[in-house]
Amino acid sequence: MKVVALAGGVGGAKMADGLARILPADDLTVIVNTGDDFSHFGLRICPDLDTVCYTLAGLANPSTGWGRADETWNALNSIRELGGPAWFQLGDKDLGTHLERTRRLAQGEPLSKIVRDFSRSWGIAAQILPMSDHPVETWVETEEMGWLPFQEYFVAQQCVPRVKQFEFRGAQQSLPAVGVLDALEVADCLIICPSNPWVSIAPILSIPGIKECCLKVPVRVAVSPIIGGKAIKGPAAKMYEELGINPSVLAVAESYRGLIDGLVIDRVDQAYGEPLEKGGLHVLVTQTIMQNYIDRMNLAKETLEFCQKLLIFRKGRT
Numbered sequence: 053m054k055v056v057a058l059a060g061g062v063g064g065a066k067m068a069d070g071l072a073r074i075l076p077a078d079d080l081t082v083i084v085n086t087g088d089d090f091s092h093f094g095l096r097i098c099p100d101l102d103t104v105c106y107t108l109a110g111l112a113n114p115s116t117g118w119g120r121a122d123e124t125w126n127a128l129n130s131i132r133e134l135g136g137p138a139w140f141q142l143g144d145k146d147l148g149t150h151l152e153r154t155r156r157l158a159q160g161e162p163l164s165k166i167v168r169d170f171s172r173s174w175g176i177a178a179q180i181l182p183m184s185d186h187p188v189e190t191w192v193e194t195e196e197m198g199w200l201p202f203q204e205y206f207v208a209q210q211c212v213p214r215v216k217q218f219e220f221r222g223a224q225q226s227l228p229a230v231g232v233l234d235a236l237e238v239a240d241c242l243i244i245c246p247s248n249p250w251v252s253i254a255p256i257l258s259i260p261g262i263k264e265c266c267l268k269v270p271v272r273v274a275v276s277p278i279i280g281g282k283a284i285k286g287p288a289a290k291m292y293e294e295l296g297i298n299p300s301v302l303a304v305a306e307s308y309r310g311l312i313d314g315l316v317i318d319r320v321d322q323a324y325g326e327p328l329e330k331g332g333l334h335v336l337v338t339q340t341i342m343q344n345y346i347d348r349m350n351l352a353k354e355t356l357e358f359c360q361k362l363l364i365f366r367k368g369r370t
């Protein structure tokens with residue numbers, strides 16, 4: 053079964069890792085959000101791509117979920133001593149990734165090729181793709197501070213300002229990265245990882261052609277990032293609230309209305325199974341919190357079985 057997963061950073065990376073541990077490498081493509089990418093100290097930084105790659109390579113910091121394990125912070129401490137901008141955490145090992153990526157981008161190489169080569173060097177077997185080779189920037193309009201570039205909102209302001217809306221600047225002029233549409237065209241199922249629907253998945257779907265191609269994938273399921281009305285980490289639930297929507301698995305289903313035919317929800321949200329099914333969705337209720345590798349693999353396995361079931365069901369109807 054050929055699988056394409058859409059992923060942001062921490063939640064997406066854990067799910068993608070579970071899938072990568074189960075599926076044959078040739079069967080998995082992960083399309084990653086690059087709307088969070090930005091330039092800092094002249095370096096191109098791709099937080100979600102790096103989180104997914106470090107996680108699948110077994111290099112990720114297990115306690116933060118982002119950055120590298122056994123990291124040191126000499127460069128950042130030097131910047132701090134000199135009074136420079138130290139608000140974005142850049143470890144020494146991580147800096148090496150940004151330096152080499154920036155050097156190659158400056159030579160005109162597409163991001164997708166750089167990611168492919170980095171993946172090979174790190175021993176990642178699955179195909180990891182940025183959503184686009186063109187720069188697309190997520191901007192957040194806030195009540196208190198007006199429009200903010202994503203990292204200014206997310207890291208510098210720690211998601212405190214209240215959100216009003218989002219823009220994915222440059223998306224309309226961009227194209228899907230090389231390989232994205234090819235992977236979707238042959239996919240049997242699309243899995244939307246438990247990533248933030250507003251700022252991790254929506255930017256991917258904003259690239260012209262991606263959503264249309266997703267809709268042609270025979271089976272499409274999402275794993276809810278909202279559990280018991282809350283996000284495990286990050287501002288997803290807060291964003292729903294500030295936009296006047298009660299954060300729940302129903303809200304997640306609404307975010308992906310028309311795109312998905314199945315939703316994976318946590319046991320604590322079991323009571324929502326019936327209303328979701330009445331609304332026309334297939335529902336899998338299971339444990340969706342991934343605290344370790346076993347949890348990741350179990351959730352991936354159950355989600356794949358769910359997809360397989362929906363695929364058989366679909367074939368039976370056509």
Ligand code: GDP
Nearest residue numbers: 060061062063064246247248252277283284342
């Ligand atoms: P970011 O770009 O680093 O914010 O990463 P994502 O958008 O991929 O992930 C953020 C979302 O992941 C949040 O809404 C969390 O609720 C969700 N998340 C994190 N860990 C888990 C988990 O173990 N299970 C589920 N279901 N969701 C998770």
